Amino acid sequence: MPDLRIMEDETLSVGRLRIELLSGLTVALALVPEAVAFAFVAGVHPLVGLYAAFLVGLITALIGGRPGMISGATGALAVVMVALVAQHGVEYLFATVVLMGLLQIIAGALRWGKFIRLVPHPVMLGFVNGLAIVIFLAQLGQFKVPGSMENTGHGMGGGEWLAGAELYTMLGLVALTMAIIWVMPRITRIIPAPLAGIGVVAGLVIAMGLEVPRVGDLASIKGGLPEFHLPMVPLTFETFEIILPYAVILAAIGLIESLLTLNLVGEMTGKRGGASQECIAQGIANTVTGFFGGMGGCAMIGQSMINVKSGGRTRIAGIAAALFLLIFILFAAPLIEQIPLAALVGVMFMVVIGTFAWNSLTILRKVPFSDAAVIVLVTVVTVKYDLAIAVVVGVIVSALTYAWNNATRIHAIERDSVTETGAKVYEIQGPLFFGSAEGFSELFKVSDDPDVVIVDFAASRVVDQSALQAIEAIALKYEAAGKRIMLRHLSRDCHRLLTKAGHLMVDSDDDPDYEIAVDYGVRTGVLGAGH
Numbered sequence: 001m002p003d004l005r006i007m008e009d010e011t012l013s014v015g016r017l018r019i020e021l022l023s024g025l026t027v028a029l030a031l032v033p034e035a036v037a038f039a040f041v042a043g044v045h046p047l048v049g050l051y052a053a054f055l056v057g058l059i060t061a062l063i064g065g066r067p068g069m070i071s072g073a074t075g076a077l078a079v080v081m082v083a084l085v086a087q088h089g090v091e092y093l094f095a096t097v098v099l100m101g102l103l104q105i106i107a108g109a110l111r112w113g114k115f116i117r118l119v120p121h122p123v124m125l126g127f128v129n130g131l132a133i134v135i136f137l138a139q140l141g142q143f144k145v146p147g148s149m150e151n152t153g154h155g156m157g158g159g160e161w162l163a164g165a166e167l168y169t170m171l172g173l174v175a176l177t178m179a180i181i182w183v184m185p186r187i188t189r190i191i192p193a194p195l196a197g198i199g200v201v202a203g204l205v206i207a208m209g210l211e212v213p214r215v216g217d218l219a220s221i222k223g224g225l226p227e228f229h230l231p232m233v234p235l236t237f238e239t240f241e242i243i244l245p246y247a248v249i250l251a252a253i254g255l256i257e258s259l260l261t262l263n264l265v266g267e268m269t270g271k272r273g274g275a276s277q278e279c280i281a282q283g284i285a286n287t288v289t290g291f292f293g294g295m296g297g298c299a300m301i302g303q304s305m306i307n308v309k310s311g312g313r314t315r316i317a318g319i320a321a322a323l324f325l326l327i328f329i330l331f332a333a334p335l336i337e338q339i340p341l342a343a344l345v346g347v348m349f350m351v352v353i354g355t356f357a358w359n360s361l362t363i364l365r366k367v368p369f370s371d372a373a374v375i376v377l378v379t380v381v382t383v384k385y386d387l388a389i390a391v392v393v394g395v396i397v398s399a400l401t402y403a404w405n406n407a408t409r410i411h412a413i414e415r416d417s418v419t420e421t422g423a424k425v426y427e428i429q430g431p432l433f434f435g436s437a438e439g440f441s442e443l444f445k446v447s448d449d450p451d452v453v454i455v456d457f458a459a460s461r462v463v464d465q466s467a468l469q470a471i472e473a474i475a476l477k478y479e480a481a482g483k484r485i486m487l488r489h490l491s492r493d494c495h496r497l498l499t500k501a502g503h504l505m506v507d508s509d510d511d512p513d514y515e516i517a518v519d520y521g522v523r524t525g526v527l528g529a530g531h
Contacts, residue, residue: 016314026306055285066278071285073295095231101251118395202340264301407435408436437467487522
């Protein structure tokens with residue numbers, strides 16, 4: 001059963017509550033410009049992004065798989081949504097988000113979240129580095145003249161850059177924010193350093209009346225409570241055909257980013273598990289969001305890092321962040337809109353510095369070349385395309401590299417048998433699978449071998465259908481030459497695989513559970529290896 005307690009490891013105290021609430025407030029302030037910017041990327045109203053940040057953040061905080069994680073509207077999803085909105089309108093987006101959520105619930109119910117363990121560590125490093133760079137590039141848009149949609153995304157699109165005194169003031173305030181965040185923990189931890197940085201810089205800008213871009217220059221965040229809204233789309237198979245491809249892509253991207261963030265937060269907080277529960281939570285959150293006019297979302301690595309490093313360790317921080325965001329929308333919009341973007345950019349730049357795996361730059365020369373290449377590849381693809389493609393590419397390259405390395409390991413030690421007079425033994429070393437099947441067949445000297453040949457699998461494993469095919473092919477060659485081949489020392493899993501295929505010919509009592517050594521004949525013609 002999932003652990004949905006508000007507090008996992010300690011009792012609620014005034015000190016813990018203060019830390020969690022202040023951490024939630026810091027996260028909420030950082031969520032505002034991100035949600036607005038990603039709404040612009042997707043081509044929808046800013047409130048659509050803010051509502052998604054509130055609803056997804058609240059629901060995943062309540063029932064998610066890992067306390068401390070923050071979810072909301074993200075750029076990785078927004079770049080996929082923009083084409084759908086442009087072609088079919090925002091109502092189709094809401095319907096897509098509902099279907100996306102249902103697919104994620106199914107993935108969680110089937111416990112597919114466990115497959116995230118197949119992501120190798122080099123892919124994780126590339127994911128972290130790539131997202132750090134994406135977060136950095138996204139902040140560059142704030143150095144452009146406010147009021148242009150091109151300022152969003154990776155920050156590298158069109159639009160006029162700030163210049164002169166405005167630019168220098170902006171850079172100075174960003175540097176001041178970063179300095180405060182760096183120094184604050186050395187002075188006191190009563191207030192989270194990012195919140196202190198935002199507060200001091202905002203107070204300075206407002207008191208001095210500095211003319212710098214502020215949150216309100218992006219868009220007004222004032223609004224009401226999200227209202228229940230059925231997506232206004234025809235309930236036809238044609239509609240399903242339109243939204244299904246987008247829903248599948250969005251569900252996959254959302255789960256991959258969420259589960260990788262879950263692992264990263266888990267490493268920082270010393271927690272494990274919760275992958276399937278996180279899938280279900282993301283699914284429920286997106287389904288609900290689609291019915292309340294939100295653009296959907298997933299876990300946000302930047303805001304999650306802010307929360308964890310500000311001391312947020314329980315569900316209270318995530319819940320507080322969502323509720324603070326709603327308060328901003330309902331009551332505090334005029335105040336929040338006065339916060340300078342420079343302060344929030346400074347916070348995100350410190351997140352970039354803390355998120356980027358700087359040790360990966362030094363270990364590139366120490367790890368195998370294939371792992372170093374995967375780190376760089378995943379980083380580049382994450383920045384250039386999107387996270388889902390990067391992770392899939394990284395896993396495929398890692399898997400192929402692993403397969404090749406294992407394929408080249410197979411060899412045989414040849415010796416005369418001590419139990420069968422005149423027989424020859426091939427002691428197979430290394431796994432027998434699709435990558436090594438050809439190398440396995442090249443180990444045998446059929447024409448030169450005696451009438452009885454024993455293939456010893458004590459140091460090997462029979463893995464897949466290609467391995468079965470290779471064994472049958474070798475047996476056919478010996479059979480055609482009038483010779484007999486036997487298999488020895490099969491492990492239990494290999495025994496089951498060969499028995500299921502129908503290859504084993506047992507002429508004596510055999511009980512593999514008691515590890516009785518039996519030599520097996522090979523029944524040929526099962527898989528048609530000779531054709």
